[in-house]
Amino acid sequence: xxxxxxxxxxxxxxxxxxxxxxxxxxxxxxxxxxxxxxxxxxxxxxxxxxxxxxxxxxxxxxxxxxxxxxxxxxxxxxxxxxxxxxxxxxxxxxxxxxxxxxxxxxxxxxxxxxxxxxxxxxxxxxxxxxxxxxxxxxxxxxxxxxxxxxxxxxxxxxxxxxxxxxxxxxxxxxxxxxxxxxxxxxxxxxxxxxxxxxxxxxxxxxxxxxxxxxxxxxxxxxxxxxxxxxxxxxxxxxxxxxxxxxxxxxxxxxxxxxxxxxxxxxxxxxxxxxxxxxxxxxxxxxxxxxxxxxxxxxxxxxx
Numbered sequence: 001x002x003x004x005x006x007x008x009x010x011x012x013x014x015x016x017x018x019x020x021x022x023x024x025x026x027x028x029x030x031x032x033x034x035x036x037x038x039x040x041x042x043x044x045x046x047x048x049x050x051x052x053x054x055x056x057x058x059x060x061x062x063x064x065x066x067x068x069x070x071x072x073x074x075x076x077x078x079x080x081x082x083x084x085x086x087x088x089x090x091x092x093x094x095x096x097x098x099x100x101x102x103x104x105x106x107x108x109x110x111x112x113x114x115x116x117x118x119x120x121x122x123x124x125x126x127x128x129x130x131x132x133x134x135x136x137x138x139x140x141x142x143x144x145x146x147x148x149x150x151x152x153x154x155x156x157x158x159x160x161x162x163x164x165x166x167x168x169x170x171x172x173x174x175x176x177x178x179x180x181x182x183x184x185x186x187x188x189x190x191x192x193x194x195x196x197x198x199x200x201x202x203x204x205x206x207x208x209x210x211x212x213x214x215x216x217x218x219x220x221x222x223x224x225x226x227x228x229x230x231x232x233x234x235x236x237x238x239x240x241x242x243x244x245x246x247x248x249x250x251x252x253x254x255x256x257x258x259x260x261x262x263x264x265x266x267x268x269x270x271x272x273x274x275x276x277x278x279x280x281x282x283x284x285x286x287x288x289x290x291x292x293x294x295x296x297x298x299x300x301x302x303x
Contacts, residue, residue: 065092067172069090069158071175072087073086076181080292081144082113082143082144083143085104085142085155085176087104089131089159090135091132095163096133097164099162099169100130102124102128102139105122106121107155110144111144111290114142116283141155146291146292146293148183148292148294149182149183151179154176155175156173157174159171182210185208185210185215185218187205187274188294189205189294190205191203192298194299195270195298196301196303197263198263202257202259204255204256204257204258206253206255208252214249216246216279217245217246218244218248218276218277218279219243219244219245220256221274221275222242222256222274223272224258224272225272226263226264228261228272229260229261229263230259231261233256234257234259243256264300268300269299270298270300272298273295274293275293276293
């Protein structure tokens with residue numbers, strides 16, 4: 001038996017769904033458009049990812065280890081002593097800082113010295129402007145530290161700035177605590193813990209020179225509680241509630257007693273304070289500044 005084999009034509013393959021270039025369904029322009037659109041999306045996503053990466057890397061580069069701020073000064077001081085504070089700020093980052101501002105806060109109750117004179121301020125505001133990368137600068141501040149033995153005083157500094165590659169304002173703070181460990185002149189103020197309204201009481205103020213040399217031109221100012229009526233001071237005040245001490249020799253001390261009547265409502269706290277001052281020379285002449293301070297409290301009780 002003879003058989004005739006007829007080859008199948010590709011045109012007759014109805015199961016072939018592939019569009020051939022020589023077929024009417026093939027669209028070269030559509031293929032190129034889809035490919036270009038895919039590249040555009042990939043490129044845009046890459047740019048956004050790189051931007052986000054650089055943003056977070058930029059912010060991360062301005063941690064505490066990139067901008068340094070510190071205060072150099074003693075951790076222990078003598079009451080009434082003149083202390084110099086050195087504030088150091090350094091840009092360790094790879095970019096410049098702009099809009100740099102520094103605020104220095106003196107310890108409470110301190111007597112601030114500026115250009116050799118006494119000024120009545122608590123804070124210093126300094127507009128630094130620009131701080132180049134890798135640059136370090138410093139500033140000095142001076143003040144007499146006033147307080148009682150054992151008081152902890154604190155100097156503070158803060159700096160604000162904007163990195164040149166960011167728009168955010170960043171801030172850094174630092175503090176330097178210091179303890180008053182001794183007083184050239186020790187003040188001890190004693191008051192009765194309780195008293196009734198209208199009762200006569202006695203305040204006692206002791207002071208002593210604890211240095212090896214004489215101290216001249218001292219002054220003691222006492223601030224009595226409200227409505228306190230002075231009956232007698234021993235010794236008598238120089239004027240009002242002020243005692244001038246021309247010379248206090250080494251290891252020499254004395255006592256001031258103040259008798260009077262106290263007035264107030266039940267449970268009210270009545271505070272008496274004593275401030276020791278000394279005379280200093282300034283460009284504007286002589287003046288008294290605070291040296292040491294002490295206070296005591298009496299509570300008004302029921303009769």
